[in-house]
Amino acid sequence: MKLERKLGKATRDAYGAALVELGATHPSIIVLDGDLAKSTKTDAFRKTFPDRFFNVGIAEANLVGLAAGLASCGKIPFISSFACFLMCKGYDQLRMAVAFPELNVKVVTSHGGISVGEDGASQQSIEDFALASTLPNFSVIVPADEVSTKVLVKKMAAVRGPAFMRTGRSKAPILYKEGADFEIGKGVKLRQGNDLTICANGLLLFEALAAAETLAESGVQASVVDLHTMKPIDQELIHKQAALTGAFVVCEEHQIFGGLGSVVSRVLTEGYPVPTEFIAIRDTYAESGQPDELMERYGLTAKHIVQAAERVLSRKKK
């Protein structure tokens, strides 16, 4: 079956749609935004449930603190802004007022990664995976497409406790059919192959599938795994794949320090060490440009994954 790049909604749009559906069934859900509702897509919730929506202004620290107070009174606050602003300006508050007391606050950020594009490095979050996953008690979720985003947003609401999700600005290729189910903490194997495992989250998942097709043309069969949850990480699946394939490539639209690659390699090292290569941003900030141009320049495309696969296969043979 030939992989087709058919664009669906951006994951931020899927979040906005899921929130509206959740709002109807969960009267406790309160949505707060830091004056970016039109961009984070919480605006749809504002229009449908104006009494349960608050634009708190451009004040991320207060945004998080308010959510903590609401959560301690039984509300389920969803808070949104750009990933870089909420995670960086609200970090002490996320640590002290949300993570530490384990309050039921859902942090859903948009504009993750460099595919933000033309607005440039100040708006492109490349540190959010690391920041979120180092907070004890937090779940960290990075969905790849519209269908998985909608399901995972609903799962976030259903599980008590702090959770972080990154969504993206640009349209995401469709990977799943309507009706597919996802569990927080359980990866999804999208393609079976015994030569290596390519795992990814977010926009890199489609690139991983495309890379696997290219590799197949030269007789290399790759498994492709959607690790939409970074924390809790699906250790069982990672170890199973390591035993099956003996080589890994981990792909993410994030700084190489502290992201999915760090987590997967730690899990591999603890249980089943195999040669591993990494596709990530190499300790630098990006710049303005079209999303596709930036993904190419910073090494985040199927072509780069194929090269990493070849490297890891040569290491595996030694």
Next chain:
Amino acid sequence: MSKLEIASLCKQANEIRKDIIRMLVEAGSGHPGGSLSCTDILTALYFKIMRHNPKEPKWADRDRLVLSKGHGAPALYAALAHAGYFPKEQLLTLRKLDSALQGHPDMRRLPGLEASTGSLGQGLSIGAGMALAGKLDQKDYRTYVILSDGELNEGQIWEAASFSAHHQLNRLIAIIDYNKFQLDGAVREVLNMEPMMDKWKSFGWRTFEINGHEMKELLDTLERAKEVKHQPVSIIAHTIKGKGVSFMEGNNDFHGVAPTKEEGEKALRELEGKS
């Protein structure tokens, strides 16, 4: 308010002060100055003003108190114990391994704690969130937030101040424990917060300025605060750091250093003389 009732509250505050000294001596570390400065405020709240039930700490309609200046925890713990939230014997476990009485408040560990604090500047936002939840649910509980003066340096305080006024959170009452010192020195020298009254007023708050150790004035003002409509309330309470123990009063060496055993005995003798 009878004179007898006020005298009894002052006596209660004195008992709390004695426990603060005992706890800090036993712990060997902690913050005496800022605990003693907010003791009268906490006493007025827990023993007269607030609607709460120590037997039912999670009662949905209770008034909430957030100690934003989390380093004042010994005063809060002692007030909670005296109010009946947990046995007073537990007070001497302060800062010890496995204790529910952490160095700074951990709401998961101790009944009666409404927020985990200790990173300054956060409590007013948390309190505003609680007040907002009450407004959404059409509940009539109030949320009290105790802030330190040095804490007002934090920008988040003013984000929360703007938000609370914008949303007319009149059941949110901030009390500033204005003891004039922060860790490294006098507030007016480190980062002057004056004119404090004007700051709060200009942010849209109904503001009172009182002596934070005069029990009657505290009670009268807290009662008046309940009547305010459409505005959050701030009470600038002028206090003395280390209040109640002469050698600690206004002495910033006792900001974050516990009294020695000898100093503790001296302090307790002085406080005994007042009870």
